[in-house]
Amino acid sequence: MTKPLIxxxxxxxxxxxxxxxxxxxxxxxWLPIAKGEFVCLIGHSGCxxxxxxxxxxxxxxxxAGVVIVDGREISGPSLDxxxxxxxxxxxxxxxxxxxxxxxxxxxxxxxxxDKVRAHCQKYIDVVHLTGSEHKxxxxxxxxxxxxxxxxxxxxxxxxMLLMDEPFSALDALTRGSLQDEVRRICTETEQTxxxxxxxxxxxxxxxxxxxxxxxxxxxxxAEIVENTLPKDRRRTDIHKHDSYYALRNHLLxxxxxxxxxFASEIAGKSYDPRRPPLVxxxxxxxxxxxxxxxxxxxxx
Amino acid sequence: MRASLxxxxxLLSIAILAALIGIWHVATLPTAGAAxxxxxxxxxxxxxxxAEGQKxxxxxxxxxxxxxxxxxxxxxxxxxxxxxxxxxxxAYSLGRVLVGYGLAALVAIPLGFLIGMSPLTYRALDPFxxxxxxxxxxxxxxxxxxxxxxxxISAIFVIFICSxxxxxxxxxxxxxxxxxxxxxVAATLEVGPLRKAFMVILPAAAPTIMTGMRISIGIAWLxxxxxxxxxxxxxxxxxxxxxxxxxxxxNILTAILLIGLVGMILDVALARAARLVAYRE
Numbered sequence: 001m002t003k004p005l006i007x008x009x010x011x012x013x014x015x016x017x018x019x020x021x022x023x024x025x026x027x028x029x030w031l032p033i034a035k036g037e038f039v040c041l042i043g044h045s046g047c048x049x050x051x052x053x054x055x056x057x058x059x060x061x062x063x064a065g066v067v068i069v070d071g072r073e074i075s076g077p078s079l080d081x082x083x084x085x086x087x088x089x090x091x092x093x094x095x096x097x098x099x100x101x102x103x104x105x106x107x108x109x110x111x112x113x114d115k116v117r118a119h120c121q122k123y124i125d126v127v128h129l130t131g132s133e134h135k136x137x138x139x140x141x142x143x144x145x146x147x148x149x150x151x152x153x154x155x156x157x158x159x160m161l162l163m164d165e166p167f168s169a170l171d172a173l174t175r176g177s178l179q180d181e182v183r184r185i186c187t188e189t190e191q192t193x194x195x196x197x198x199x200x201x202x203x204x205x206x207x208x209x210x211x212x213x214x215x216x217x218x219x220x221x222a223e224i225v226e227n228t229l230p231k232d233r234r235r236t237d238i239h240k241h242d243s244y245y246a247l248r249n250h251l252l253x254x255x256x257x258x259x260x261x262f263a264s265e266i267a268g269k270s271y272d273p274r275r276p277p278l279v280x281x282x283x284x285x286x287x288x289x290x291x292x293x294x295x296x297x298x299x300x
Numbered sequence: 301m302r303a304s305l306x307x308x309x310x311l312l313s314i315a316i317l318a319a320l321i322g323i324w325h326v327a328t329l330p331t332a333g334a335a336x337x338x339x340x341x342x343x344x345x346x347x348x349x350x351a352e353g354q355k356x357x358x359x360x361x362x363x364x365x366x367x368x369x370x371x372x373x374x375x376x377x378x379x380x381x382x383x384x385x386x387x388x389x390x391a392y393s394l395g396r397v398l399v400g401y402g403l404a405a406l407v408a409i410p411l412g413f414l415i416g417m418s419p420l421t422y423r424a425l426d427p428f429x430x431x432x433x434x435x436x437x438x439x440x441x442x443x444x445x446x447x448x449x450x451x452x453i454s455a456i457f458v459i460f461i462c463s464x465x466x467x468x469x470x471x472x473x474x475x476x477x478x479x480x481x482x483x484x485v486a487a488t489l490e491v492g493p494l495r496k497a498f499m500v501i502l503p504a505a506a507p508t509i510m511t512g513m514r515i516s517i518g519i520a521w522l523x524x525x526x527x528x529x530x531x532x533x534x535x536x537x538x539x540x541x542x543x544x545x546x547x548x549x550x551n552i553l554t555a556i557l558l559i560g561l562v563g564m565i566l567d568v569a570l571a572r573a574a575r576l577v578a579y580r581e
Contacts (some may be wrong), residue, residue: 046338057484057488058487058488059484059487060489076487077488077489077490078488078489078490079488079489079490081488082488083484083485083488085481085483085485087483089481089482089484089485089498090506091482091485091503092579093503093577093579094502094503094580095508102489102499103489106489106490106491106495108490136580137581138579138580138581156489283397
């Protein structure tokens with residue numbers, strides 16, 4: 001494996017609990033992310049997913065451990081790591097163009113106005129918001145707002161994109177089309193992405209690697225699942241691939257049962273948090289019978 | 301077809317006004333029959349309406365209308381220190397209010413910004429603000445007169461004090477309650493502190509700050525009348541008190557009407573300004 005772009009090392013988060021003890025949300029989390037990789041983190045609420053993302057973003061401090069980028073420990077937020085927030089987090093008094101221009105001028109304070117404008121326009125076009133440049137966020141639909149958030153993050157041309165359940169507040173149709181667009185943009189630009197989700201289908205469509213986290217408190221990375229679906233997968237035909245059900249069942253199985261019982265699963269066996277097992281479901285096992293079409297993952 | 305709501309409301313307003321003036325007119329009609337019984341010397345002494353005995357000093361709507369028209373026709377005359385046009389008096393009052401209010405804004409908004417940015421100062425200064433805020437601004441008047449020794453500046457100081465608190469509190473509150481996610485956006489974009497203050501925090505807090513400014517201008521205009529009654533000399537408050545001493549109810553009613561009008565204009569102006577900085581989420 002090549003040297004990772006970003007490396008999470010021995011990360012832990014604890015907070016004081018009543019009675020003078022400490023509650024550990026997660027501990028000893030190790031995760032390297034290579035350049036150009038799309039990594040999804042899946043886990044139930046309370047396992048510290050958002051905390052990990054906020055630490056990566058530099059918005060939160062871990063109780064222990066470090067995040068290394070380019071051989072250096074991160075000390076705070078950086079323009080190299082753009083965040084797409086769960087709520088769109090647009091500044092409501094600025095137009096679409098204004099919001100993106102605010103980010104671009106933060107990145108390039110010396111750029112003349114025309115250049116900033118042209119640069120913003122490019123990314124407004126990328127997320128298909130041409131014509132809505134001068135609208136205020138309140139005049140946009142939820143999906144359009146999230147597109148602005150994506151354009152704002154892309155426009156600063158970060159080394160890495162961090163997404164915190166970016167589509168969870170959207171309706172299913174909008175979510176689907178935005179997922180397609182994010183996949184297209186990220187493959188085209190070879191963007192490195194770290195995304196949090198609890199939607200199995202979303203992870204299967206977008207991610208190269210799916211990191212499974214056990215339930216908190218004391219959450220840890222159980223395993224890293226490599227996406228065995230072909231690179232050119234699309235939402236419309238993703239379920240026709242041979243390894244689709246194997247992968248999906250593996251992920252669902254983890255979320256439904258193994259995320260709770262993982263501690264007893266590894267009891268007595270060797271488990272190295274620095275090298276969680278890498279799994280490729282569907283590669284060796286036969287494809288699941290097609291008549292088993294599980295209902296959509298519990299994405300609540 | 302039904303007339304629009306605003307048209308019907310307007311008609312109703314006019315009807316209410318007509319009814320009020322009608323009641324007023326009937327209530328102030330002179331009682332007939334008693335005229336001519338007044339001792340001419342007494343009449344010469346007290347003069348005017350009071351001399352007629354049966355007629356109250358309270359003017360009829362027509363009298364007040366005439367007085368109002370007289371003031372509007374010639375608002376800026378100066379006939380000695382105690383006889384100046386109502387326009388000049390209003391201008392004095394407005395000038396004091398704007399100076400006191402402007403100084404208060406210059407102090408309250410930056411200070412409120414600092415208080416709002418720092419939870420420590422927010423907590424530390426809170427008891428002072430809570431105790432100073434409910435003090436009637438007029439209670440400061442003796443202290444102001446004693447230390448400043450100038451009645452005009454004292455009046456401005458009183459306006460300053462009463463305008464200060466709503467603006468200070470609202471600015472601090474607005475700044476302290478800027479949404480965390482907007483600050484996170486600024487943080488991830490590595491926005492510098494000054495740019496963050498002017499591009500994120502100020503616009504985010506602006507509607508709350510404007511609300512404070514609107515409350516302040518209302519209070520300032522309420523207080524200036526009372527303050528000028530105390531300090532005397534010039535101003536619409538002094539005018540009212542002077543006309544009370546003259547027992548000229550018509551002038552007082554005219555002044556009351558104008559005070560209301562100016563207060564409304566100030567409020568509307570601030571409301572317009574507030575609309576400029578408002579945003580929908």
